[in-house]
Amino acid sequence: MTRIDVGSVLRHSANLPYADLVTRPTGAAVRQCIERELEGLHRGDVALLDFSQIGMMDYSCADEVVAKLLLAYKHRDADLGYVVFHGITDAHLEAIEDVLHHHGLALVVHFADGAARLVGAVSDDERETWEHVRALGAAGAADVARAAGSEPEVIAELLGALHRRRLLRFDGESYSAPNVAHH
Amino acid sequence: MTAVITLPSSLNDLTFEQVLEQLAPHPPEEKVILDARHCTWASPYGLTALLTLAQTRQEKPTFLTPEDTDKSSYWVRAGFFKYAEELYDLQGNVPRARSSGESDVLLEVTPVNRSQDVHDVVERIQKQAEVILTNKLHLEPRAMMGFSMALSESCQNIVEHAGRGGWVMVQAYHYRKRLGRWAAEIAVCDAGIGFRKSLENGQRRPVTDRWSDGAALELAVVNGVSRYSDPGRGQGIKGIRGYIGRRGGKLAVRSGTARIAIVPAWDDDVPRRDNLPNFPGAQLQITIPENVGKTA
CATH class of the missing domain: 3.30.565 (Heat Shock Protein 90)
Incomplete structure (x- = not known):
């Protein structure tokens, strides 16, 4: 797993002496630094973007850092790498949720207490399916369908869509949530 | 010719329109005097719009400060005069900022x-x-x-x-x-x-x-x-x-x-x-x- 401290990126790599992610130029500078670090990801790697040291984030910066980062990954091979967000608080969620919905994007957020959830533009069925996978640890479509009480074909389609959006990993047999809990 | 623009006693986003209506007939190159002597209150919009107004004028306008120094001390606390003195020819008393607690x-x-x-x-x-x-x-x-x-x-x-x-x-x-x-x-x-x-x-x-x-x-x-x-x-x-x-x-x-x-x-x-x-x-x-x- 690669851990990227966004606060450190802001102050050191982007060389900006602030704790808050505001303004587009700041967001663009931080994103470019993060993109350079993500270039080193290997197939199937998980990158943890840690926002613990970030104060607030405005809409413009959320668009530059979060949305544009995810958009750049959207059309690449789904297994190439996964980005998971950590240290997200209410101070960040307002702007992040807004830009994710605007672009039809979603991401996995791991909270400090170990809980994880999807944030952004996902349907109720997608969210429920993702929660089942997360609870099961690693599971094939049939197991998830059984847990969800749904048709396997319907669940298989939902799992495939979540995998293509990099919200689930797939090893050829089973799906799992990008996991950083043990790090 | 110098036009006198009278500020309303209470200056906010709506009453600032009265200022702009008075200003409308006077092109930017014309000298104007903004008379704030009887102005007792100004909202953040009023204060920032006054500074903006000065920036739209080619001839530096004159600004007659509020007469009631108790009221205008708020203008000082708000930092208005710090920038107004660069943008206007200030005439009248500019009180000292007084601490008013919170x-x-x-x-x-x-x-x-x-x-x-x-x-x-x-x-x-x-x-x-x-x-x-x-x-x-x-x-x-x-x-x-x-x-x-x-x-x-x-x-x-x-x-x-x-x-x-x-x-x-x-x-x-x-x-x-x-x-x-x-x-x-x-x-x-x-x-x-x-x-x-x-x-x-x-x-x-x-x-x-x-x-x-x-x-x-x-x-x-x-x-x-x-x-x-x-x-x-x-x-x-x-x-x-x-x-x-x-x-x-x-x-x-x-x-x-x-x-x-x-x-x-x-x-x-x-x-x-x-x-x-x-x-x-x-x-x-x-x-x-x-x-x-x-x-x-």
Whole structure:
């Protein structure tokens, strides 16, 4: 797993002496630094973007850092790498949720207490399916369908869509949530 | 010839129109005197708009300061004279700033010229305003964050679109007349190119015969269209609209000859006004009322 401290990126790599992610130029500078670090990801790697040291984030910066980062990954091979967000608080969620919905994007957020959830533009069925996978640890479509009480074909389609959006990993047999809990 | 423009006794976003109406017949190269002697109160919008007005004049205007020094000491605390003395020929008494304990000025008049200024404004509002926003407006942490975001996005409009610097000020006050409760007001004014020209520069003018300052404001403020074609643009004002909607707040934006307002139930402002006296740039005001537990 690669851990990227966004606060450190802001102050050191982007060389900006602030704790808050505001303004587009700041967001663009931080994103470019993060993109350079993500270039080193290997197939199937998980990158943890840690926002613990970030104060607030405005809409413009959320668009530059979060949305544009995810958009750049959207059309690449789904297994190439996964980005998971950590240290997200209410101070960040307002702007992040807004830009994710605007672009039809979603991401996995791991909270400090170990809980994880999807944030952004996902349907109720997608969210429920993702929660089942997360609870099961690693599971094939049939197991998830059984847990969800749904048709396997319907669940298989939902799992495939979540995998293509990099919200689930797939090893050829089973799906799992990008996991950083043990790090 | 020198024209005398009389300021109303109470200067806010609505009464500032009286100033612009008086100013309209006088071209920028003409000398004007702004008579504030009988002005007893000015909102953040009034103070920042006065500085903006001076920037639109080619001949440095004269400013007659308020006669009541008790009242004008607030203008000093708000930081108005610090910048007014560069933009106006000040005549009259400028009182010394006196400490009045906890100030209701959350952010004194501050110039905004570049992105770094936005960072500074956001850091200062978070340090200075937390107590008042919590104790008087009863904003919970997420709402306080939204307040800072609205402030940040408003200031960024100057940096990204105006083409020249502008001003910001934030104040909390008891809004007796309309609300009967506390409110915080953010005012951001500039004398830049305005919404219409900004959209035209970005080739975002729609094909229509009814193109005007009002149409440009509606396109940007209501429909979230930016001069940039990037699909992520325009989210700042959209975010502000969402925030004020959730907080029962008010947003009013004036540019050129038009003004548009997102009007909450407690106010009776007009949603759109056209054919106003021309005033360059963009002037924005956000009002966030005290949380009385009815807003999400």
